[in-house]
Amino acid sequence: MSLDLFKKMINDIKMLGRVSLLRYCGTGESLLNKHFLEMTRYAYEAKVADRYELVTNGFLINNKSSILLPRYLDRIIISVEGLDDQDYITYAGAKVNIHEMIEKFTVLFNNRKECIIHIKTHNHAVEGEGRLEKFYQMFGSICDEIYVENLVQLWPETDSNLGVEAGFRFGGGNAKSRKVCPQPFKSMQVQANGEVVPCCIDWKRVNVIGDITKMSLREIWDGDLMRSLRLKHLGGQKDITLPCADCTMNDYSDPDDIDDFVEEILARVTR
Numbered sequence: 001m002s003l004d005l006f007k008k009m010i011n012d013i014k015m016l017g018r019v020s021l022l023r024y025c026g027t028g029e030s031l032l033n034k035h036f037l038e039m040t041r042y043a044y045e046a047k048v049a050d051r052y053e054l055v056t057n058g059f060l061i062n063n064k065s066s067i068l069l070p071r072y073l074d075r076i077i078i079s080v081e082g083l084d085d086q087d088y089i090t091y092a093g094a095k096v097n098i099h100e101m102i103e104k105f106t107v108l109f110n111n112r113k114e115c116i117i118h119i120k121t122h123n124h125a126v127e128g129e130g131r132l133e134k135f136y137q138m139f140g141s142i143c144d145e146i147y148v149e150n151l152v153q154l155w156p157e158t159d160s161n162l163g164v165e166a167g168f169r170f171g172g173g174n175a176k177s178r179k180v181c182p183q184p185f186k187s188m189q190v191q192a193n194g195e196v197v198p199c200c201i202d203w204k205r206v207n208v209i210g211d212i213t214k215m216s217l218r219e220i221w222d223g224d225l226m227r228s229l230r231l232k233h234l235g236g237q238k239d240i241t242l243p244c245a246d247c248t249m250n251d252y253s254d255p256d257d258i259d260d261f262v263e264e265i266l267a268r269v270t271r
Contacts, residue, residue, distance in 0.1 A: 001192040003035040005213065006042070009190055012217035013048040022048065025055035026189055026200050032060065037068050044072035053077060058101060059094075066108040070115035078105065078143075080121040083134055087125060102138065109142040118145040123166055152253060155201060156246035169253035180233045181244060182256040184226060185265070188217070196220050198229060199249070206243045227269065234266045 001009075013019060022043060024030040033039070044052055051074045058078040061069075069076060081092040088096045109117050119139045126132040126148055140146055150166035152175070153159075167173050183199035190196050194213040197205055207229060210220030220226060232241050239245050250256075258265060 001033065001039075001190075001194075003038060005194055006035070006039045009194075009212055009217065010043050010046050010048055012212060014046060015216060016218045016221060018047070019049045021051050021053060023053045023055065025053075027191065027203055029057055029060065030054060031056055031065065037065060037072075040069065040072035051075065055079065057081070057092075058105060059096065061104045061108055063107060066104070066111050069108070070112045073115050075116040075118060076108070076112075077118045077120065080119055080125070080135075080139065082121070082125045083131060083138065091122075091125060102142070105139070106142045112144070116145060117143045118147065119143040120147040120149055122149050122151045124151055152248070154247075154249055154252060155203065156243040157204075167252075170255075175248070175251045176257070178250040178254075178257060179236060179238060179259050180262060181238060181247070181250050182254060182258050183250070184230045184233065185258065186256070188221065188226075190217075198226065201247050201249050202243055204243065230269055231266075234262055234269070 013022070024036075024040070030036050040052070040054075043049070052072065053075045054069065054073050055077045056079070058080070081094070082088050082090065082098075084098050085096060088094050088098070105117075105119070119142070121135055126135050132148070135148070136146065150169050152166075152169045154169075168175055181199075183201075187199055188196050188209070189198070189200050189202075190212060191205065194211050195205060195208050196210040196212060196217075197207055198209060207225075209225040209229065210223055212220070215223070229241070232238070233244070
């Protein structure tokens with residue numbers, strides 16, 4: 001995303017109203033953007049959100065970003081794909097030096113101030129004798145929060161759990177089938193080119209509900225396309241709406257459940 005388009009998005013959020021969470025994530029790695037540090041500063045100083053978060057693989061964290069990112073973020077979530085160089089080749093298809101990564105994370109942690117450093121991995125990476133303990137030993141002292149997520153079948157048209165079935169993504173337990181997805185009622189994702197989708201699961205951009213190069217976020221949030229999607233879900237058409245029909249994000253990873261409030265929500269959105 002260009003810096004000018006990002007500033008336009010932030011100014012749109014001001015008009016929309018302060019949001020609960022502004023999260024840098026989605027398709028691609030945010031730190032690849034050469035303007036990213038300036039973007040985080042601009043958004044933070046605009047005071048458009050209660051919280052600011054970054055989800056990153058941590059590859060491109062350096063001394064400069066280790067100092068500046070904690071000034072403009074409340075939480076940095078680092079996804080760790082394994083415990084050694086070979087794990088990264090196996091799980092991520094990437095060549096890394098795990099020891100250099102740990103050194104980078106240590107510098108970031110030491111500069112964090114009020115920013116929370118969250119390091120997570122997936123359950124497949126810590127399977128086997130002693131691997132969970134090794135994960136905690138390697139990263140436990142250089143983060144404020146440490147977590148193991150269960151790999152789940154999340155993304156439409158992908159095989160995303162590596163054959164590991166451990167139930168709900170956060171903390172295990174049984175997944176629960178949802179009739180209505182909460183995402184269109186609480187979130188939007190703005191892509192790098194300005195296109196807007198209701199959530200990150202729509203990686204193919206099947207449900208483009210607007211474009212901030214042509215519309216404001218307020219117009220998109222209150223627009224006909226978003227309204228139509230909400231009504232489809234409330235009307236029991238989730239399973240015939242793409243890509244929602246093939247999505248299990250809410251079944252496996254979203255604690256919000258609005259199925260019991262369909263009539264109340266329907267009354268609000270149709271009045």
